[in-house]
Amino acid sequence: MSGGAPFGRLATGEEIRRWHIEAGELEAAVITWGATVQDLRYRGRGVVLGADRLEPYFDDLQYAGAIVGRFANRIGGARFDLNGTTYRTDPNFRGRHTLHGGGRGAGERPWRMEELRDDSVRLSLHLPDGDMGFPGALDVMATYSLEPPATLRVVIEARTTRATPCSFAHHGYFVLDDSGTGTRYALQIDAERYLPVDDDLIPTGEIAGVAGTPFDFRTRRPIGTSGYDHNFCLSPGGGALRRVARADSPASGLCMEVSTTEPGLQLYDGAHLRGLPRNGTPLGANPAIALEAQAWPDSPNHANFPDCILRPGSVYRSETLYSFGYGSSADQPASPHAPR
Numbered sequence: 001m002s003g004g005a006p007f008g009r010l011a012t013g014e015e016i017r018r019w020h021i022e023a024g025e026l027e028a029a030v031i032t033w034g035a036t037v038q039d040l041r042y043r044g045r046g047v048v049l050g051a052d053r054l055e056p057y058f059d060d061l062q063y064a065g066a067i068v069g070r071f072a073n074r075i076g077g078a079r080f081d082l083n084g085t086t087y088r089t090d091p092n093f094r095g096r097h098t099l100h101g102g103g104r105g106a107g108e109r110p111w112r113m114e115e116l117r118d119d120s121v122r123l124s125l126h127l128p129d130g131d132m133g134f135p136g137a138l139d140v141m142a143t144y145s146l147e148p149p150a151t152l153r154v155v156i157e158a159r160t161t162r163a164t165p166c167s168f169a170h171h172g173y174f175v176l177d178d179s180g181t182g183t184r185y186a187l188q189i190d191a192e193r194y195l196p197v198d199d200d201l202i203p204t205g206e207i208a209g210v211a212g213t214p215f216d217f218r219t220r221r222p223i224g225t226s227g228y229d230h231n232f233c234l235s236p237g238g239g240a241l242r243r244v245a246r247a248d249s250p251a252s253g254l255c256m257e258v259s260t261t262e263p264g265l266q267l268y269d270g271a272h273l274r275g276l277p278r279n280g281t282p283l284g285a286n287p288a289i290a291l292e293a294q295a296w297p298d299s300p301n302h303a304n305f306p307d308c309i310l311r312p313g314s315v316y317r318s319e320t321l322y323s324f325g326y327g328s329s330a331d332q333p334a335s336p337h338a339p340r
Contacts, residue, residue: 008054
């Protein structure tokens with residue numbers, strides 16, 4: 001599709017373009033690199049980390065605002081067994097594990113713009129059979145839509161030619177005030193369990209209760225500095241869209257609610273994001289938070305985790321909503337919209 005504004009060029013010479021949408025109290029910009037939300041504004045306030053040029057997305061801003069996959073999060077040992085075959089995937093995390101689909105996962109490739117409307121964009125990506133070690137040719141479609149008064153809806157669909165692990169996630173880094181740190185945000189997550197991880201951030205296989213631990217966000221409280229890059233096992237939803245989390249800033253009064261069809265929510269506290277450029281000013285530690293709705297990490301290697309395998313003839317569909325408001329709006333449902 002022609003149009004959009006130039007945003008930069010890859011080493012191959014391919015041009016990356018930027019597209020603008022708006023509705024209600026939100027406006028957003030999406031670039032074709034990684035199907036990335038480069039900018040998101042609520043009543044004029046920027047609420048995500050982003051850059052005004054392409055190069056930071058190859059370095060400090062890697063994955064920021066992108067659609068990551070074909071398997072979001074980590075696969076331990078960069079391997080898994082499926083239907084009697086062992087598959088070895090790209091070890092792009094610490095040289096021994098796979099992160100976000102490998103070194104050239106969905107978040108690190110140019111997508112194709114398929115449809116532009118005033119309030120939505122739809123992009124597509126083709127991942128070949130054997131790409132990054134995964135079986136099956138995978139065709140992915142991601143749609144961002146803005147819905148009044150202030151909801152960003154992310155819908156991702158995929159089809160495959162062979163059975164394959166499939167989990168895509170929107171990897172936004174959210175900023176709710178001007179303090180420069182997300183550790184003071186208050187957070188509530190509807191999860192009674194979480195996944196403990198080893199020193200490489202790979203799930204141990206245990207499904208642990210949050211009660212009495214720093215992972216208990218069932219009641220709203222500050223995020224703090226305990227160090228989070230963990231999956232929360234969400235309340236059962238059977239694939240239904242339901243509200244699962246709320247983050248808010250006591251300083252600004254801005255809140256964000258998250259609704260999703262997914263079984264897991266990865267909380268990352270931004271501990272390693274220091275040094276990112278924002279309006280020319282370096283950021284300190286923990287400048288933003290990520291709340292990534294997805295399958296449980298390392299699911300292909302744990303039979304006791306929810307099934308993450310997409311098979312031919314089936315359609316993978318993930319839907320996640322991010323809804324913004326001030327003050328009493330935090331006490332309202334995340335969105336009045338039914339799944340569609």
